[in-house]
Amino acid sequence: MRLFVAITLPEQILAALERIQQNVPGANWTPPENMHLTLRFLGEVNGADFQDLMPALADAAVPPFEIEIASVGHFERRQIPTVLWAGIRPSPDLQRLQAKVEQVVRSCSFPPESRKFSPHITLARLGESDPLPVRNFLQRNSLFAPGPARVEGFTLFSSHLGKGDPHHRPEVDYLFEEPVY
Numbered sequence: 001m002r003l004f005v006a007i008t009l010p011e012q013i014l015a016a017l018e019r020i021q022q023n024v025p026g027a028n029w030t031p032p033e034n035m036h037l038t039l040r041f042l043g044e045v046n047g048a049d050f051q052d053l054m055p056a057l058a059d060a061a062v063p064p065f066e067i068e069i070a071s072v073g074h075f076e077r078r079q080i081p082t083v084l085w086a087g088i089r090p091s092p093d094l095q096r097l098q099a100k101v102e103q104v105v106r107s108c109s110f111p112p113e114s115r116k117f118s119p120h121i122t123l124a125r126l127g128e129s130d131p132l133p134v135r136n137f138l139q140r141n142s143l144f145a146p147g148p149a150r151v152e153g154f155t156l157f158s159s160h161l162g163k164g165d166p167h168h169r170p171e172v173d174y175l176f177e178e179p180v181y
Helices: 011-020 047-060 092-107 131-140
Strands: 002-007 027-029 037-044 065-077 080-088 120-126 148-151 153-160 167-175
Touching: 002 047, 011 065, 011 120, 037 092, 047 092, 047 153, 047 167, 065 092, 065 120, 065 131, 080 131, 092 148
Parallel strands: none
Antiparallel strands: 002 037, 002 153, 027 120, 065 080, 065 148, 080 120, 153 167
């Protein structure tokens, strides 16, 4: 089973992201139902490890907090744009959550993440897209800011590949609780 841990996004953020997904010929736009903020990709996981991980992830809970989209950008390979994304404003709360998820995952005998956490939402994968429309997309959306989104939990997803877009299925939702004073 192919797994990842992610924050789901509220409808108003998904709708705002969907509105900017245009005018880049050749872009494979991410459907709103597949948009999320990945905290940790796990890859292929066997049944026993999945059974160990499910209850352990509850230990990664933190108090609710807000995130905010603050930019659009792209990843590239050999100076060719490969992915368009919406970036998340730096947040100590988000960093804390991601670190706790990483700690739990490692305690369940998964190898450490080799890449630095770069919080983003994938908007599109680019094949042989012309760099000019990509540049225009980035300029046109340089002030994109749909407002804050409250994070009240995260989800362990399975990802099923096939023809077309992958299908992401929530396996377990981990909801945060408001602290009681």
